[in-house]
Amino acid sequence: xxxxxxxxxxxxxxxxxxxxxxxxxxxxxxxxxxxxxxxxxxxxxxxxxxxxxxxxxxxxxxxxxxxxxxxxxxxxxxxxxxxxxxxxxxxxxxxxxxxxxxxxxxxxxxxxx
Amino acid sequence: xxxxxxxxxxxxxxxxxxxxxxxxxxxxxxxxxxxxxxxxxxxxxxxxxxxxxxxxxxxxxxxxxxxxxxxxxxxxxxxxxxxxxxxxxxxxxxxxxxxxxxxxxxxxxxxxxx
Numbered sequence: 001x002x003x004x005x006x007x008x009x010x011x012x013x014x015x016x017x018x019x020x021x022x023x024x025x026x027x028x029x030x031x032x033x034x035x036x037x038x039x040x041x042x043x044x045x046x047x048x049x050x051x052x053x054x055x056x057x058x059x060x061x062x063x064x065x066x067x068x069x070x071x072x073x074x075x076x077x078x079x080x081x082x083x084x085x086x087x088x089x090x091x092x093x094x095x096x097x098x099x100x101x102x103x104x105x106x107x108x109x110x111x112x113x
Numbered sequence: 114x115x116x117x118x119x120x121x122x123x124x125x126x127x128x129x130x131x132x133x134x135x136x137x138x139x140x141x142x143x144x145x146x147x148x149x150x151x152x153x154x155x156x157x158x159x160x161x162x163x164x165x166x167x168x169x170x171x172x173x174x175x176x177x178x179x180x181x182x183x184x185x186x187x188x189x190x191x192x193x194x195x196x197x198x199x200x201x202x203x204x205x206x207x208x209x210x211x212x213x214x215x216x217x218x219x220x221x222x223x224x225x226x227x
């Protein structure tokens with residue numbers, strides 16, 4: 001059964017700092033990994049989708065990497081801003097060929113002005 | 114539409130009441146998913162549709178939960194005889210295809226059973 005772990009559970013940083021969020025998964029037979037952002041009381045906003053054939057994806061100040069063999073992904077946020085404060089979730093397919101997503105519990109990020 | 118739309122955004126139900134939650138996926142998206150998110154947890158899979166066919170309902174927690182997508186677009190998640198443990202946020206997602214396609218989520222419906 002696929003299990004996803006996100007470390008740390010919560011993170012507080014001063015504005016302008018670069019930071020890294022970590023995601024690990026137990027079943028590496030995945031075809032993609034997706035990072036989401038969730039604001040309080042809101043749904044999930046897709047940030048980045050990395051296909052299994054890719055090693056990283058970039059969007060603006062966000063860069064996500066994927067190492068399938070070690071079952072890890074990182075989300076790098078450059079020059080953090082207070083508006084980046086949210087919970088960040090990673091999700092992977094539940095198994096080989098599965099369309100279900102298994103999510104981590106998320107990392108709650110607070111960027112202090 | 115521009116994104117996945119869910120209604121209502123909030124629902125308070127008395128224990129034992131039936132509720133119906135609606136999801137309008139992105140136009141043209143074949144795949145539709147329902148997830149349940151408890152407070153402080155990641156979403157958990159409930160059920161999956163490909164067009165009008167419900168291909169997987171293995172995540173539905175009991176036979177009180179029922180989902181349909183009769184014309185392959187709008188979907189409804191129905192919960193009969195609601196119980197307090199059903200209180201959660203119910204999220205709908207759609208994607209262009211199953212598998213490698215990016216999933217887009219709606220704002221969710223927060224259900225509170227009192």
